[in-house]
Amino acid sequence: MQKKVAALLCLALALAESPRSFAQAYQAKPKLAIILVIDQFRGDYLDRYRDDFTTPNGFNLFLKKGAYFNSCYYDYANLKTAPGHSTIGTGAYTDGHGIGSNEWWDLSRSTDHPVSSVEDQRYRITGTFDDLPVPPPPAIDPRAPRVGSSPFNLKATTIGDEVRLATNGESKLFGVSLKDRAAILPSGQTANGAFWIDQATGRFVTSTYYMAQLPEWATKFNKGPRVAQAIKEAGLDDTTQFYALVGRTPAANSYELAFAEALIDGEQLGKHPTTDVLTVSLSANDILGHQMGPDSDAEKEMVLALDQQINTFFSDLDKKVGLANVLVAFTADHGVAPIVRESAKLGVQSASLDLEAIVESVNGALNKKFNTAKKTNFFLPAQELPNLALDSRAFESIKVSEQDAEAAVVDAIPAAVAALAPPPPPLDNPSLHPLDPTAGLTFSETRIDASPRIAFLRSRVDLAAGKIPDTEFGHLIQHSLTDHGGWYVMVFPTAYQMEYLSGIQTTHFSPWSYDRHVPLGFYGADIIPGYHREKVAPVDIAATFAAILGVNAPSSSVGHILTQIIKPSN
16 A cells, blocks of 8 residues: 555656646747737738748748738727837737837936837836947947836736746846837747847847846847848948847848848757747838838838748758748738828828927916916927927916816817818919928819818827727727826827928827738747638737746737637647
8 A cells, every 4th residue: 555655646746846737838839939010010011012922931921820800990099119029029908018109208317318118217228339439429339328118017928938937947038129118018028038239339238137247149140240231232331220220121120130030040049948939120121111101112112022031940940940840920900091192183182281380379378377477388309290398397386286287288188180171272383381291282183181180189198088989090099198297188089180390201109000000920830820801909819828838928918819820729
């Protein structure tokens, strides 16, 4: 009897110590999970240019070999880089992960600039700049200590975090982008490292949140020929504006993917007992897209170049890890609006809003309403839609509450917007109004009314109190709320209207379909190939990955498991 008891105890101990076989992540099946994000890549691009994709492992990896959804839409309203990347990683919206914009005002942290979504004064940027000349003023000396970055503001775990938690930290997790927020937020809180570029030099950096100094492989990459090669490929002799000038060319995507390959080699991703996770966000499309618009020849060239570049990346990965051992999701953080003038030509009611003029007009109305002794500026600098940031200190100095302050701004905005309507041009002469998208066209060439209009206007106090319509549009607004941002008023113009941005032709920030529509593709041994037209959302990535990997969904995940693309388990 004692021998039987001892044998059972030994068996129980052996089972307790054996690897857990019910979840693939514990067995490195797949060996490497990748989330590939293309910044500002609208959902109609792959259908538009599909016939031009000639590579096997570029976009055809998802269109022909994987599962692809052409009707993927975000279910929230504040379509910007930081919220989008947070949503992809966490499977939640702003009301779940807390990231509402790329930056916001927090007067407890800074009174002279908005705080970045990943800015963290507890840490410092770290990188290798010792052999660089100091750029001439007013450029920032890249060797000077700078405030670091972290996922501190992210209130939810990501799919990568959940893999790390499930494997007791055995799995490795990294994020890569040209932008700090796009490297940090989709990878998550537990990442071994996140890397982005120094905007002046193009060299990859990180934060002391992750490590005291760059790993040897990253330092070797920075000191190697790739920076100079990217500058040359961009058609430049040299530059101290790598992000702005090289970043808007296809050379930036090749450069970033080369760094991702160096990371995979240096960290031996896909070679561990448990599944490793990598997020890669390609930023160049966003930098170019703001300047040239989604319908430009330059945009098409960027997309076709991406097909070749992604093919090279995955073909190389096939040799190193084997594509049979890789699970991939592909999407974008947001779409983009057409250039106002281009949509206006076709008769779409399009308009540009001069935010400076609106703020000035509302400011005048507030001074009149509150009978201030001297002209007071009630707005903070650096305004951008959808949230107009108020200076709480200015109102508090005259003993006006947040509720009354925001209500006064809401009341004043319609008149300020109406005043922006361009004067009608003579029937036989073009309009010369600088913000009129029909400028240069006669009435016989256009049918639009270029007067700006507001579709949704609400104070932060009313938003927090739930004064939001119980409609599909209202749900988009609800999903966009966060406790960041101080006092503000939310303003959404009607579709195909946006703020006027000097030197930038188009942008994204709105609840309209062109900003919410993104591609969604999957590839891997567990994926059933097919082309799907049912409506899905980027939050479904984290839920679907969690099901395949056998780990918990991220803490605030609201996505659905796309069971129609998952092969039955053996």
